[in-house]
Amino acid sequence: MAKILIAEDERDIRELIAFTLQFAGFEVTLATNGVEAVEMAATLRPDLILLDVRMPRMTGYQACQVIKQMPETQNTPVIFLSAKGQESEIQEGLNVGAVDYILKPFVPDELTDQVRRVLEEFGKV
DSSP states (O other), rough: OOOOEEEEEHHHHHHHHHHHHHHOOOOOEESHHHHHHHHHHHHHOOOEEEEEESSSSOOOOOHHHHHHHSSSTTTTTTEESSSOOOOHHHHHHHHTSSSEEEESSHHHHHHHHHHHHHHHHHOOO
């Protein structure tokens, strides 16, 4: 069972993502901001990290940069979740090391499919 770390500051969205992925059979850990995500990523060593872009204390972009610099998580795939769909936002996410960018609102089945696809691509399932 793949371990997924979700960092999302909005409780309702965080719980929806967690429920969706747990229902699909994934082990889920939750963070409420970028700083928590970085700290948890180092100890948890998840198979995949989902980061919201806009979070307090540290943005998703900043968290991704730190995660990609840590030896224990540098090869962990990161997917951004954001309501911001401008090409420049997506490009920035990919530039800091994300492998995918999912726009909110998302369809739960599509989220699960994208997560599975990335995990398979990285040999994590």
